[in-house]
Amino acid sequence: ENGIRMIGVPLDLGQEQRGVDLGPGALRYAGLSARLSGLGYIVEDIGNLAVPVRDVLGAEREARYLPSIRQVCETVYQAGRSAVTQGFMPIFMGGDHSMAIGSIGGVTDEQPAAVIWVDAHGDFNTPHSSPSGNIHGMALAALLGEGFPELVNVGRPGAKLHVSDIxxxxxxxxxxxxxxxxxxxxxxxxxxxDIDERGMAAIAHEALGRLAHRTRLHVSLDLDGLDPLEVPGVGTTAPGGITYREAQLLMEIIADSGLLRSMDIVEINPILDNSNRTAKIAVELTASAFGASIL
Ligand code: LYS
Known part of the structure; x- marks a missing residue:
């Protein structure tokens, strides 16, 4: 595959903070398409998928927007599946992380993939364990077959990943x-x-080694995995995160593997950001993951 397909998913229903629906625009304004075409890829941007607007979903609030999130994830799944079938490498521009239920489901429709999930959080809550009820904190659990059946069964029934794939x-x-x-x-x-003690290079190489049973890799990049001092434009910040340099190193080592086939860029909230800095950093990290090198 030498084509990249950008897919906007302005989904903000998986959490409470307003603004994460503006992520796809922030990534476009930060030049994602041009940066990737500069690396030699054919890039197409299919625009944003349809996502219901929170303001008109009042009655669904009690259900934590589960019906709408399920519907959006179905759409994302089909978009991801089509991209892979047509020979494109999809980049899903979120939106909050609940989108990954659809994206990772879709890219594994025909063939399994390994996933590197960069995040401050585990996103491993079920409706029972979650203190917030926010579905973006349940995305990984759903991909492994746990939680709301409506989310577990998006696209095709059951778990989309094995424990060893993630x-x-x-x-x-x-x-x-x-x-x-x-x-x-x-x-x-x-x-x-682990990162402090062992360094990102050791961890990146070990992670890829653990995923070597798969021939395709998906990176799910939640910008809150990075340190909020460097990327302030995220809704659920946690101090003491991955530095910009560490994230760059991880992405460059991922690029060296030659296995990257798809990616999520999620949780960018431009309203909380400084002059689109978070999306600009996300563009640089994505470029590195797709092969940009300094020299
Ligand atoms: N663990 C928290 C929750 O379930 C935060 C999740 C943040 C996801 N980006 O609400």
Whole structure:
């Protein structure tokens, strides 16, 4: 595949903060398309998928917007599946992280893929374990077959990933029950302590080694995995995150693997940002993941 397809998903229903629906525009204004075509890719941007506007969904609020999120994830799934079938590498521009239920489902429709999930959080809550009820904190659990059946069964019935297909990097903020669930799951997660002690290069190489049973890699990049001092434009900040340099190194090592086939860029909230800095950094990280190098 030498074509990249950009897919906007202005979904903000998985959490409470307004503004994350503006993420796709922020990435476009930061020059994502031009940056990738400058690397030699054919890039097409299919615009934004249809997402219901929160302001007209009053009655769904009690249900945490579950019906609408399910519907959007179905649409994202089909867009991801079509992109892969047509030989494109999709980049899903969020939107909040609940979108990944559709994107990762869609790109694994025909063939399995491994996933590197960069995040401060585990997104491993179920409706029972979640203290907030926000569905963006349940996305990974749904992909592994747990939680709302409406989300587990998006696109095709059941889990979309095996425990061994997924690696979390950047963890530092887990809810009490979520922490227990994650430990019991057997999912490999690298915490900030791991990164501090061992360095990002060692962790990136080890993570890719653990995922070597798959020939295709999806990166799910939640910008809150980075340090909020560097990327202030996110809704659920946690201090002490991945530095810009560490994130660049991770993306460059991912590029070296030659396995990257699809990506999510989620949780950018331009309203909370300084002059679109977060989207600009996201564009640079995406370029590195797709092969940009300094020299
Ligand atoms: N763990 C928290 C929750 O479930 C935060 C999730 C943040 C996801 N970006 O609400």
């Amino acid at each position: 690696i979390l990097i950047g963890l530092r903020e887990l809810d009490p029950e979520e922490k227990q669930r994650l430990r019991a799951s057997g999912i490999k997660g690298y915490t900030m302590r």
